[in-house]
Amino acid sequence: MLTISKLPLRFAAVATLAVASSFGVAAHATDITGAGSSFVYPVMSKWSAAYAEKTGNHLNYQSVGSGAGIAQIKEGTIDFGASDAPMKAEDLQKYGLGQFPIVVGGIVPVVNIAGVQADQVKLDGATLADIFLGKITNWNDPKIAALNAGLSLPAGKITVVHRSDGSGTSFNFTNYLSKVSPEWASKVKFGTAVEWPTGVGGKGNEGVSQYVRQIKGSIGYVEYAYAVKNKLAWVDLKNAAGNYMKPSADAFAAAAATADWASAKDFNLIMTNAPGAKAWPITATTWMIMYKTPKNASNSKVAFDFFRFALEHGQQSASELDYVPLPNALVSKIEAYWAAEFKH
Amino acid sequence: MPVVDIAPSILEQRSRRDARHERLFRWLLKGCALIVLAALLGAAGATLWGGRDAFATFGWHFLVSSEWDPGNDVYGALVPVYGTIVTSLIALLIAVPISFGIALYLSEVAPAWLRTPVASAIELLAGIPSIIYGMWGLFIFAPFFADHIKPWLTSNLGNKPDDGKLSWVAQHVPFVGKLFGSDYPFGASILVAGIVLAIMVIPFISSVMREVFQTVPTRLKESAYALGSSTWEVSWDIVLPYTRSAVIGGIFLGLGRALGETMAVTFVLGNAMHLSASLLDPGTSIASTIANQFSEASGLQKSALMALAFLLFVVTFIVLLIARLMLRRLASKEGR
Numbered sequence: 073m074l075t076i077s078k079l080p081l082r083f084a085a086v087a088t089l090a091v092a093s094s095f096g097v098a099a100h101a102t103d104i105t106g107a108g109s110s111f112v113y114p115v116m117s118k119w120s121a122a123y124a125e126k127t128g129n130h131l132n133y134q135s136v137g138s139g140a141g142i143a144q145i146k147e148g149t150i151d152f153g154a155s156d157a158p159m160k161a162e163d164l165q166k167y168g169l170g171q172f173p174i175v176v177g178g179i180v181p182v183v184n185i186a187g188v189q190a191d192q193v194k195l196d197g198a199t200l201a202d203i204f205l206g207k208i209t210n211w212n213d214p215k216i217a218a219l220n221a222g223l224s225l226p227a228g229k230i231t232v233v234h235r236s237d238g239s240g241t242s243f244n245f246t247n248y249l250s251k252v253s254p255e256w257a258s259k260v261k262f263g264t265a266v267e268w269p270t271g272v273g274g275k276g277n278e279g280v281s282q283y284v285r286q287i288k289g290s291i292g293y294v295e296y297a298y299a300v301k302n303k304l305a306w307v308d309l310k311n312a313a314g315n316y317m318k319p320s321a322d323a324f325a326a327a328a329a330t331a332d333w334a335s336a337k338d339f340n341l342i343m344t345n346a347p348g349a350k351a352w353p354i355t356a357t358t359w360m361i362m363y364k365t366p367k368n369a370s371n372s373k374v375a376f377d378f379f380r381f382a383l384e385h386g387q388q389s390a391s392e393l394d395y396v397p398l399p400n401a402l403v404s405k406i407e408a409y410w411a412a413e414f415k416h
Numbered sequence: 417m418p419v420v421d422i423a424p425s426i427l428e429q430r431s432r433r434d435a436r437h438e439r440l441f442r443w444l445l446k447g448c449a450l451i452v453l454a455a456l457l458g459a460a461g462a463t464l465w466g467g468r469d470a471f472a473t474f475g476w477h478f479l480v481s482s483e484w485d486p487g488n489d490v491y492g493a494l495v496p497v498y499g500t501i502v503t504s505l506i507a508l509l510i511a512v513p514i515s516f517g518i519a520l521y522l523s524e525v526a527p528a529w530l531r532t533p534v535a536s537a538i539e540l541l542a543g544i545p546s547i548i549y550g551m552w553g554l555f556i557f558a559p560f561f562a563d564h565i566k567p568w569l570t571s572n573l574g575n576k577p578d579d580g581k582l583s584w585v586a587q588h589v590p591f592v593g594k595l596f597g598s599d600y601p602f603g604a605s606i607l608v609a610g611i612v613l614a615i616m617v618i619p620f621i622s623s624v625m626r627e628v629f630q631t632v633p634t635r636l637k638e639s640a641y642a643l644g645s646s647t648w649e650v651s652w653d654i655v656l657p658y659t660r661s662a663v664i665g666g667i668f669l670g671l672g673r674a675l676g677e678t679m680a681v682t683f684v685l686g687n688a689m690h691l692s693a694s695l696l697d698p699g700t701s702i703a704s705t706i707a708n709q710f711s712e713a714s715g716l717q718k719s720a721l722m723a724l725a726f727l728l729f730v731v732t733f734i735v736l737l738i739a740r741l742m743l744r745r746l747a748s749k750e751g752r
Binding site: 136142143229236239260262264266267272273275286288289 | 487558562599602683688713
């Protein structure tokens with residue numbers, strides 16, 4: 073009886089202490105706000121928790137979508153925006169903004185074919201584009217068979233599953249298809265939402281995963297983490313160097329390392345179809361967008377401190393969530409960019 | 417004398433106060449009503465203003481074009497408008513007869529001890545958030561439909577049966593073959609969205625119907641029973657005519673919910689921007705298109721989405737107008 077009646081009291085005391093101490097910290101801390109891409113939301117929330125624990129500064133990140141993130145930073149209502157598509161140099165100049173990548177992730181095509189496991193089907197970019205264009209409609213098509221010697225795929229209609237919502241995942245996936253298929257580049261183009269020539273749309277990575285699992289003979293694309301979590305059968309892709317790659321953290325990192333950052337002003341480079349021998353062809357990043365001359369200098373300073381923390385200490389938590397940390401060479405390039413371009 | 421002097425002034429004061437209260441009360445009521453009007457006009461005006469770029473760029477073509485191509489910045493509203501209207505119509509076709517049955521059973525047939533629990537259960541159903549219906553539709557109903565119902569429909573009614581043999585119905589009845597023909601091997605489709613919507617609006621329609629059926633005076637019903645009418649005759653000839661306008665009001669409450677429903681439809685409609693005559697093919701609706709694309713849209717695409725939202729107002733308005741006209745025609749036939 074005694075212990076039971078004591079327990080809530082003690083708990084209450086601890087809770088009060090905790091609340092008091094957190095208020096105490098918050099009173100001196102700076103709260104910074106960011107908004108945009110939902111692609112980085114999971115790792116952002118993990119980083120911000122770790123950062124708050126270390127420094128007492130809180131980051132409030134709203135996963136409202138890249139378009140909304142750019143709109144809000146242009147209006148100056150937030151400290152930084154986050155977008156899955158880089159802003160053009162002239163737009164950056166017009167608004168006095170700068171941008172830099174923060175973390176890398178991979179997008180993988182996934183299939184649902186009876187008896188087929190992950191890494192069994194191999195495709196190249198042109199064939200993948202033809203499937204998503206609706207030109208290849210059956211799994212026993214000779215073009216697919218030519219890439220998959222030794223694996224006999226059953227006859228069956230291909231159902232394409234794409235994202236129904238506007239997303240950075242679609243942006244990078246359609247950007248890759250545009251690079252490898254002239255027909256895709258002229259007919260469909262690329263963007264966060266496009267007019268899909270065929271197929272059905274699932275909402276979010278979850279929606280696409282669910283449809284691919286339900287529909288026999290389907291092919292879709294999701295972020296790598298979702299494919300792992302849902303045990304979907306992903307496809308190996310032929311990269312720009314001509315090698316078939318399995319999706320993996322190393323392959324995503326290779327794409328980030330071999331992308332031609334040196335000649336990309338303001339990091340304005342979409343790294344799909346990266347040239348490296350071991351690069352995964354559909355690798356994506358998210359750009360952080362900030363004012364070069366900030367309206368709120370003290371907030372901006374904290375934001376840079378947060379990004380430095382994320383780049384230098386956030387690697388472990390990023391890889392736990394199946395993101396890939398930026399290669400060291402790129403990190404030092406970003407820090408040089410900060411020193412050269414931003415006043416803080 | 418003093419008594420006579422005081423009394424009129426008190427009376428006057430009192431009547432003045434009453435008049436003041438009366439005025440205040442009237443303003444208050446007027447204000448309440450005007451808030452609704454202002455909200456409606458404000459929302460319609462804001463969507464029209466937001467969509468002005470799209471209307472100016474595409475003109476009337478926006479209404480009849482089935483193209484929705486963010487890559488080339490060309491937009492047309494036909495596919496979402498079609499999907500919205502067809503899914504809502506399917507929902508009503510299923511929901512109205514079932515709700516009618518539920519309401520009649522509860523008010524006329526069911527034993528008294530059963531009425532309250534079933535009525536509460538229906539009201540509980542009305543309170544379930546639409547995302548739950550959407551998830552149920554996506555995870556449970558759509559796969560079930562794809563495995564057990566769709567194959568039967570495509571092979572017995574459709575024009576693209578799996579075995580290639582056209583059924584008698586598909587050959588001889590016009591349109592049916594097209595309505596039920598489909599190459600897509602999965603559930604999410606216009607028909608499934610209609611069925612899920614029907615389940616969502618049944619609680620609304622049936623609880624309104626049950627409430628109004630209970631307002632029918634007992635003596636009317638008992639007189640009919642005394643003249644030898646069956647329960648069916650009493651329901652059809654006494655209860656329904658007596659409550660007709662309220663019943664239609666309830667149906668349109670349900671229709672309003674079906675037209676604007678977003679989350680559940682987004683999950684089970686398949687979200688494909690393609691115009692197809694088949695009910696078994698995926699489609700899209702106005703509300704789900706907006707929900708899907710708004711967060712990442714900018715420029716003309718955002719304007720086109722706002723224009724779509726305005727069209728949803730227009731569609732709802734037209735539907736309500738048709739309902740009023742139907743009601744008026746029914747009323748004018750009264751007594752002939």
